[in-house]
Amino acid sequence: MTLTRAARDPASGWRAGQISPPNERGTVMPNPRKLTTMFSAAMVAVALTITPALGASAAxxxxxxxxxxxxxxxxxxxxxxxxxxxxxxxRTYAENEDYILKEYRIAYGKRSYSVDLTFWVDDRGVYRMVDYSAIWTYKPNRTQDPATKTEYSKIKLGHSLAQVRATIGSAGTIWFDNHADLESQEDLHIKSFLWPVSYNSYGEVQITFERNASGTYVVTDKWAFWS
Incomplete structure (x- = not known):
């Protein structure tokens, strides 16, 4: 069974598995393999009170x-x-004869915090999922240990998620999670985490990880907003 992959949302320019969905202000985020562009200060300042119940079932x-x-x-x-x-x-927000893009609200209930799925039609005419991603939040949990400039400087490309957590001293808050079934290479799995900083209540450190061939998530990009 052959699946056609890599959908594009004509409304936002999002290419599934290659560019992350737009943020809540409508800005398309950069290629997750090369997250080298800084977040806008507007995104950093987004505030949301996070509620529990993430482990609940659909029922x-x-x-x-x-x-x-x-x-x-x-x-x-x-x-x-x-x-x-x-x-x-x-909710279906884009479709044609080849693909359907659907959005599902997450437990927080905020529209811009969502799970997005891409379904491509196979050779039997059945739409099957080839990409799924989630935006869980836009800000770190500020009750955890913050990242310092010294700790940030110690984090290098290729470090594992476990190494980063040990360096900073806290687990971080996952904000973006993407899984893409790519046609020309191994499946793409990306997770991006946020940490608060000790210098002010709006700063944050973002570190992006990609799963390697051995199944370990390693650093592919890091970014910090200190003030």
Missing amino acids: TNPPYVTKTEFGQLKFGMTRSAVASLFGTSG
């Missing part, structure tokens, strides 16, 4: 998607299989 938390449900997604799932898992059919 107890409709019509929202939880992190547990997101972790159960698999490439090749149909729209009906996803709807059964999530407890909702989501």
Whole structure:
């Protein structure tokens, strides 16, 4: 069964598996393999009170998607299989004869914090999922240990997620999670985390990781906003 991959949302310019979805102000984020462009100060200042219930199931938390449900997604799932898992059919925001782009609200309930899925039609005319991503938040949990400039300077490309957490002394807050079934290379898995900084209440450190061939998430980009 052949799947056509790498959809593009004509409204935003988002290319599935290559460019992350637009932020809540409509700005398309850079290529996740080369996240070298700084976040805008506007994104840094976005505030949201995060609520629990991320581990709830679709049956107890409709019509929202939880992190547990997101972790159960698999490439090749149909729209009906996803709807059964999530407890909702989501919202279609772009489509043509080849692909369908769908958005599902997450447990926080804020429109711009969402799970986005790309379904491409296979050679039997069935739409199957080839890309899924989530924006969980735009700010770090500020109750955890903050990152300092000294700690930030010690973090190098290729360091593992475990190494980074040990260096900073806290787990970080995942804000972006992307999984793409790419046609020309191994599947792309990217996670991006945020840490608060000790210098002010708006600063943050963002570190992006990509899963390597051995299954370890390693640093591919880092960025800091200190003041």
